[in-house]
Amino acid sequence: MRLTDARPKKGSTKRRRRLGRGISAGQGASGGKGMRGQKSRSGESIRAGFEGGQQPLYRRLPKLKHFPLVNRQEYTTINVSKLGSLPANSEVTLNSLMEAGIVTSNNGPLKILGNGTLNVALQVKASAFTAGARSKIEAAGGSCEVLQTSHR
Template sequence: MRLHSIAPKPGSKKRKRRLGRGVAAGQGASAGKGMRGQKSRSGGSTRPGFEGGQMPLYRRLPKLKHFTVINRKEYTIINVAKLASLPANTEVTLASLKEAGIVTGNNKNPLKILGTGDINVAINVKAAAFTASARTKIEAAGGSCVVITGRQ
């Protein structure tokens, strides 16, 4: 193979349309762009995203990094470190945490256990959700994690 013998495959290169070169050329006069209007003029059309003066979609959307999740789940959250003060073999629920004074106020949301802190007491936790680190710490201390659904 030599440099002078390199050529594209036959039929792979199409000839460029020559627009506006007379009626006999097939694309004469209006060059296939119709009669009048903004799209027929030289300089092309409108910019991408332009909606004819209407407020474009990219400006109508909220200017935030994220959209808020509608009907998102809200939890009453407790860290594992707070559960370390409980006695061994205690059954932990949202109601028992309210009685112990660990959770205060009128918390109607289901309980979620987070993994911040350490625990060395074996406790049985019944909650709506656990983080992976919280589950491993509770089970490593000899406790158990039970996921409950519905109202607590």
């Protein structure tokens, strides 16, 4: 037996449609494509998802509510009011906050939020600060250092 002898099983294949070969052939004249219109023309048909120039569904939907950001950055957040219990001039990082028991879980890089008051000067090292948090830390005599986070 040779590769050229290989044939499909009898009855498993159908012959191809011969379009536009006269009315008796069954697919004459319009070739089974109906009368007129964009889908009856020769050549490439319309692409998948095309809606005649209207904004297609796959581009409309993400503009609506409740669609999550694809690569959303998760932060471990803490307010400045929680930092008031730390000793003066101490260095504040995510690891030091976890050791002190102020933060219990590591949900990503540290972000300092500006809710509450701060009366202690601290050297805060975090990945992000809100404008209010930065001003409150610096007003208390502390410093803010932004750490670079590695992107996924």
